[in-house]
Amino acid sequence: xxxxxxxxxxxxxxxxxxxxxxxxxxxxxxxxxxxxxxxxxxxxxxxxxxxxxxxxxxxxxxxxxxxxxxxxxxxxxxxxxxxxxxxxxxxxxxxxxxxxxxxxxxxxxxxxxxxxxxxxxxxxxxxxxxxxxxxxxxxxxxxxxxxxxxxxxxxxxxxxxxxxxxxxxxxxxxxxxxxxxxxxxxxxxxxxxxxxxxxxxxxxxxxxxxxxxxxxxxxxxxxxxxxxxxxxxxxxxxxxxxxx
Amino acid sequence: xxxxxxxxxxxxxxxxxxxxxxxxxxxxxxxxxxxxxxxxxxxxxxxxxxxxxxxxxxxxxxxxxxxxxxxxxxxxxxxxxxxxxxxxxxxxxxxxxxxxxxxxxxxxxxxxxxxxxxxxxxxxxxxxxxxxxxxxxxxxxxxxxxxxxxxxxxxxxxxxxxxxxxxxxxxxxxxxxxxxxxxxxxxxxxxxxxxxxxxxxxxxxxxxxxxxxxxxxxxxxxxxxxxxxxxxxxxxxxxxxxxxxxxxxxxxxxxxxxxxx
Ligand SMILES: Nc1ncnc2c1ncn2[C@@H]1O[C@H](COP(=O)(O)OP(=O)(O)OP(=O)(O)O)[C@@H](O)[C@H]1O
Ligand SMILES: [Mg+2]
Numbered sequence: 001x002x003x004x005x006x007x008x009x010x011x012x013x014x015x016x017x018x019x020x021x022x023x024x025x026x027x028x029x030x031x032x033x034x035x036x037x038x039x040x041x042x043x044x045x046x047x048x049x050x051x052x053x054x055x056x057x058x059x060x061x062x063x064x065x066x067x068x069x070x071x072x073x074x075x076x077x078x079x080x081x082x083x084x085x086x087x088x089x090x091x092x093x094x095x096x097x098x099x100x101x102x103x104x105x106x107x108x109x110x111x112x113x114x115x116x117x118x119x120x121x122x123x124x125x126x127x128x129x130x131x132x133x134x135x136x137x138x139x140x141x142x143x144x145x146x147x148x149x150x151x152x153x154x155x156x157x158x159x160x161x162x163x164x165x166x167x168x169x170x171x172x173x174x175x176x177x178x179x180x181x182x183x184x185x186x187x188x189x190x191x192x193x194x195x196x197x198x199x200x201x202x203x204x205x206x207x208x209x210x211x212x213x214x215x216x217x218x219x220x221x222x223x224x225x226x227x228x229x230x231x232x233x234x235x236x237x238x239x240x241x242x243x244x
Numbered sequence: 245x246x247x248x249x250x251x252x253x254x255x256x257x258x259x260x261x262x263x264x265x266x267x268x269x270x271x272x273x274x275x276x277x278x279x280x281x282x283x284x285x286x287x288x289x290x291x292x293x294x295x296x297x298x299x300x301x302x303x304x305x306x307x308x309x310x311x312x313x314x315x316x317x318x319x320x321x322x323x324x325x326x327x328x329x330x331x332x333x334x335x336x337x338x339x340x341x342x343x344x345x346x347x348x349x350x351x352x353x354x355x356x357x358x359x360x361x362x363x364x365x366x367x368x369x370x371x372x373x374x375x376x377x378x379x380x381x382x383x384x385x386x387x388x389x390x391x392x393x394x395x396x397x398x399x400x401x402x403x404x405x406x407x408x409x410x411x412x413x414x415x416x417x418x419x420x421x422x423x424x425x426x427x428x429x430x431x432x433x434x435x436x437x438x439x440x441x442x443x444x445x446x447x448x449x450x451x452x453x454x455x456x457x458x459x460x461x462x463x464x465x466x467x468x469x470x471x472x473x474x475x476x477x478x479x480x481x482x483x484x485x486x487x488x489x490x491x492x493x494x495x496x497x498x499x500x501x502x503x504x505x
Contacts, residue, residue: 106453
């Protein structure tokens with residue numbers, strides 16, 4: 001089943017920057033889809049559109065077979081969690097614990113349920129020790145982990161992650177990859193971390209200047225050195241050592 | 245004071261947690277403020293015993309005295325500016341502690357004293373409960389959610405403004421730029437745009453997590469008042485009333501004089 005269907009989407013920012021240009025693809029249930037592309041290729045913009053934070057100038061976004069109306073948008077947001085590229089935009093409340101509890105509380109859960117979910121999300125991301133700290137006093141990577149905990153606590157069916165591994169140390173990165181690898185959820189990951197794409201994604205979409213250059217199985221696309229170079233990318237590090 | 249500190253309301257060590265319940269502190273500080281303000285404009289030393297309250301909560305809440313002092317210094321010039329006109333308009337002369345001065349000076353002195361009593365107490369209260377604690381108390385007291393949420397968002401955006409200002413100024417200074425009155429415009433313009441786009445993103449993030457306009461949910465009961473809280477409130481209210489009704493410094497003075505002689 002298709003979770004998201006993106007059909008001929010165009011988007012320009014108010015200042016005239018053309019960020020996405022006639023772009024179509026689908027996200028299938030249960031798959032982990034990577035989105036790669038050079039800086040400014042439109043990855044973050046695409047995720048914001050999928051979440052309904054921006055509305056497309058042309059084209060449609062279909063969620064579970066229905067066009068995103070106001071009501072469908074509410075349902076979609078209950079079932080989908082997004083990690084923003086800048087975790088500072090996401091952390092809001094005075095302590096990490098409260099912030100992680102924000103989503104579950106909005107779902108209308110009881111306080112016991114909320115506490116259960118928050119604690120397990122903090123455990124999964126390995127930041128239990130930071131529970132009482134103010135989010136703006138965290139390090140960059142800790143902020144990412146706190147924002148991720150906020151997502152996990154909502155137990156979404158679908159995850160949209162924008163650069164989830166940027167700023168994480170190798171151990172946290174590995175743990176995150178394990179978490180993503182373990183989930184049976186659908187996930188869309190926009191990233192420059194092609195090694196992570198190799199590890200966890202079944203399919204990858206390569207973007208260039210707001211369009212899709214390639215959409216295919218992971219090892220196939222990522223090993224084409226010439227094609228990758230034409231999109232301003234390189235083949236994953238783990239492959240370079242094998243090929244040279 | 246560093247620019248980033250401007251938005252810091254929680255001065256206390258956050259791992260310790262608030263010492264008094266926010267509701268109790270709010271209530272007592274309110275009564276305290278009313279007591280201070282109710283002294284008439286020529287009364288001075290009579291209200292001094294009230295200082296016991298800020299000193300007490302300050303020492304228990306472990307608020308840093310230096311922070312409070314610095315925050316007070318920033319407000320003091322305004323108070324002086326308001327009060328300094330009194331001596332010019334109110335020139336009736338009177339005898340005060342054995343010297344002849346104008347009534348205006350006494351009321352100026354009284355105003356400064358009131359400032360010195362109220363502002364630290366309020367600062368300590370905010371510091372000891374935290375902004376979130378105050379919002380929560382307000383919500384649990386039945387203030388409309390819309391209002392409390394606005395109040396909370398307001399402080400979040402003030403912090404955002406401070407952060408962005410800090411970032412822009414730092415970015416300039418590190419690349420050898422100088423901040424002058426002339427180029428302040430070049431800073432304010434981008435600052436406003438940055439704040440706008442960031443607050444848009446923050447808003448998006450809130451919506452994505454199912455925000456429906458309510459930060460403080462009804463089923464969260466924060467303010468259970470214990471006997472210990474009740475005693476705290478009653479003791480202080482009694483003390484404030486005593487200071488208000490009797491001239492304590494004179495009474496104590498008489499008592500000492502009476503004992504000695
Ligand atoms: N708020 C904005 N206003 C105007 N243009 C913008 C805005 N945000 C992004 N852009 C432009 O839109 C294009 C796509 O940006 P986007 O953030 O989606 O890229 P990205 O693929 O996420 O890049 P990165 O890998 O660096 O995160 C870029 O050319 C960028 O300059
Ligand atoms: Mg991006």
